[in-house]
Amino acid sequence: MKKMDKELRVMALDGLAGPMTRRGFIKRAGAAGLLVGASGFIAACGGGETTTTAAAGGGTQELAKEIYFYNWSDYIAEDTIPNFQEEFGVKVVYDNYSSNDTLLAKLQSGATGYDIIVPTDYMITTMLGLDILQEIDLDNVPNVANLYQRFREAPFDPGNKYSIPWQWGTTGIGYNSAKVTDWVDSWDMLWNEAYSGKITMMSEIRDVFAVALFRLGYSPNTRDAAQIEEAKQMLIEQKSLLKHYTSDTYIDELASEDAWISHGWSGDVFQAQLENEAVMYSVPNEGSLTWVDSMCIPKDAPSKHTAEVFMNYIHRPEVAAGISNYVYYASPNEAAEEFISSEILEDPQIYPPQETMDKLVFLEELGEDTELYNTAYQELRAS
Numbered sequence: 001m002k003k004m005d006k007e008l009r010v011m012a013l014d015g016l017a018g019p020m021t022r023r024g025f026i027k028r029a030g031a032a033g034l035l036v037g038a039s040g041f042i043a044a045c046g047g048g049e050t051t052t053t054a055a056a057g058g059g060t061q062e063l064a065k066e067i068y069f070y071n072w073s074d075y076i077a078e079d080t081i082p083n084f085q086e087e088f089g090v091k092v093v094y095d096n097y098s099s100n101d102t103l104l105a106k107l108q109s110g111a112t113g114y115d116i117i118v119p120t121d122y123m124i125t126t127m128l129g130l131d132i133l134q135e136i137d138l139d140n141v142p143n144v145a146n147l148y149q150r151f152r153e154a155p156f157d158p159g160n161k162y163s164i165p166w167q168w169g170t171t172g173i174g175y176n177s178a179k180v181t182d183w184v185d186s187w188d189m190l191w192n193e194a195y196s197g198k199i200t201m202m203s204e205i206r207d208v209f210a211v212a213l214f215r216l217g218y219s220p221n222t223r224d225a226a227q228i229e230e231a232k233q234m235l236i237e238q239k240s241l242l243k244h245y246t247s248d249t250y251i252d253e254l255a256s257e258d259a260w261i262s263h264g265w266s267g268d269v270f271q272a273q274l275e276n277e278a279v280m281y282s283v284p285n286e287g288s289l290t291w292v293d294s295m296c297i298p299k300d301a302p303s304k305h306t307a308e309v310f311m312n313y314i315h316r317p318e319v320a321a322g323i324s325n326y327v328y329y330a331s332p333n334e335a336a337e338e339f340i341s342s343e344i345l346e347d348p349q350i351y352p353p354q355e356t357m358d359k360l361v362f363l364e365e366l367g368e369d370t371e372l373y374n375t376a377y378q379e380l381r382a383s
């Protein structure tokens, strides 16, 4: 989505004193929080960081001129990178993807030149198995201390040896409440013929299968070939109802009403809601996924040290909060809470209560059985 366009439109609305959009609300809350932010900032970074930073074994290490950052689309605040560039004098070359499958394929196709990538939990396990990530020197990332304890000991990487969390959220259904008259609390809605041509599904293998598996009452982590086949058949039946498979354009399509029902990630749907207040988000009763995406350094990264300096910057409380305030995903950074707008922090669809979290599932890395899904997905898309 074109952030500038979106921002301009929101500013125009604000100027007219029109209805307060979510983004307008956050902008104002953010401005009010600025003064409080200054003292917190100094406390958090202990007097500031310079462009030459202390290296792990003593001495200093020059920062690279530029780093290459490959992240999910619509997943960063507008000022996150410019502020880093200005303060550290390091150019960040920013590139986007919208599925773990694309990210993995890119890395497997050979040297990419990326310094930082942001895979999802289960994909980190896959990448560790493939030995394509390198260990992070946490001495360069003291701000990991700002993370909630559970993000310091995530099962896929206890101790943050290879990954520093970026943002987390849930998967569900984004829908236009002015067009969809049915109650949206079931994955069935993505098979509802009344909305034929106005439905989108993500283009990520495990996510797509998770929907059909939940709908069938199976685990999204099943290794049972017959269950995966059943899910595939269900997804094949759905195809004629779909506008298309997409993991990024649905934000704009929900906003413009080109799509009425989208299989989507929480924050993306809320970004669409900023532009069209009829857009709502629902996590179906049959169950759904939760996930956390984390910054990792590929083995062949050209500028590991500078990548670590960037990771540390990201976890300054006000920088981490700035991202959540912009993209509407939850932050793994506990110290950021005081800078996150209460509208977001208190929204049970962004920070779900424990009883909701207990019902959500993390995808698991399935080793060789992943192939069952890969093959089924290819057959689905070719059908």
Ligand code: N2P
Binding pocket: 072, 073, 074, 075, 120, 265, 268, 291, 293
């Ligand atoms: C942001 C996508 C969220 C990533 N557009 C889901 N893992």
